[in-house]
Amino acid sequence: xxxxxxxxxxxxxxxxxxxxxxxxxxxxxxxxxxxxxxxxxxxxxxxxxxxxxxxxxxxxxxxxxxxxxxxxxxxxxxxxxxxxxxxxxxxxxxxxxxxxxxxxxxxxxxxxxxxxxxxxxxxxxxxxxxxxxxxxxxxxxxxxxxxxxxxxxxxxxx
Numbered sequence: 831x832x833x834x835x836x837x838x839x840x841x842x843x844x845x846x847x848x849x850x851x852x853x854x855x856x857x858x859x860x861x862x863x864x865x866x867x868x869x870x871x872x873x874x875x876x877x878x879x880x881x882x883x884x885x886x887x888x889x890x891x892x893x894x895x896x897x898x899x900x901x902x903x904x905x906x907x908x909x910x911x912x913x914x915x916x917x918x919x920x921x922x923x924x925x926x927x928x929x930x931x932x933x934x935x936x937x938x939x940x941x942x943x944x945x946x947x948x949x950x951x952x953x954x955x956x957x958x959x960x961x962x963x964x965x966x967x968x969x970x971x972x973x974x975x976x977x978x979x980x981x982x983x984x985x986x987x988x
Contacts, residue, residue: 831870832856832885835863836918838878845878851855852876861918896930900937905939906952912947 837845889895913934915927
């Protein structure tokens with residue numbers, strides 16, 4: 831399963847090396863890796879990984895591409911949801927976070943609830959010089975575990 835891992839920023843090399851010692855890393859940027867995990871249980875071995883999200887797709891780091899990706903993904907939520915944007919180091923996205931959150935609420939089919947959501951759609955942006963930017967998807971705030979496989983995430987490239 832292709833995943834995006836959000837790493838701890840506690841050390842510049844240890845989090846990356848910890849993951850590389852166990853599974854292949856296909857792409858990386860500051861605090862973010864794209865990996866192929868054979869089994870979700872392997873995530874329990876990573877001490878320096880804060881979150882794991884299923885990779886769904888990618889787009890350029892601009893508002894138009896973001897909207898196109900949300901439209902193409904046709905995400906639906908039966909549960910009340912809200913959009914939250916977490917901009918990471920070297921994110922490369924000029925559109926304000928609040929605007930991106932509104933776009934998520936508009937393009938995702940389902941009941942929006944900013945105050946009491948049961949699902950949070952959370953894009954993160956991380957790109958510089960055509961490297962990584964993490965974007966929206968159908969995801970909760972908790973990391974993927976063997977019991978919780980509904981987390982999804984996409985990827986944006988500048």
